[in-house]
Amino acid sequence: MAEKSGPEKYAPPERRPPEKLNNIDQATANAVEGEIREFVRRDVSFLHPRRSEVDAANDPAAENLNAVVRRVAGDSMEEIDRVIRELESVRDMMRNEGERVSREIAGYASLSHAAVTAMKVIADSIHQWKDASDKSGPRSVS
Secondary structure: OOOOOHHHHOOOHHHOOOOOOOHHHHHHHHHHHHHHHHHHHHHHHHHHHHOOHHHHHHOHHHHHHHHHHHHHHHHHHHHHHHHHHHHHHHHHHHHHHHHHHHHHHHHHHHHHHHHHHHHHHHHHHHHHHHHHHHHHOOOOOO
């Protein structure tokens, strides 16, 4: 018989696995082994997130990661703040230009109204002058 290695070497003979399993025993062993692996996986994943924040804070890898995240977040925040300031200045400029255009339009409307009024006065004066000359008759040129 060949010398066994690993845990089988130390197991009592009645607890040692048989040399060769038949197909049904092999399938059962594989199923049990799969269930044990799944149990261990669930147990490890359940316990893994329970690592305390103190341990994470003392971990140099976690510190390095935190520093990188802070640096990247800081750069991003600075860029966002810069964009916000630029947008605020554009908003102020647009507001000022809107007010200027409104004043220009109001001035144009006032000037246009004055021009229409003047044109009516001139048209009325010409009409009255023409009516007066028609009533007096033709004038002789001497």
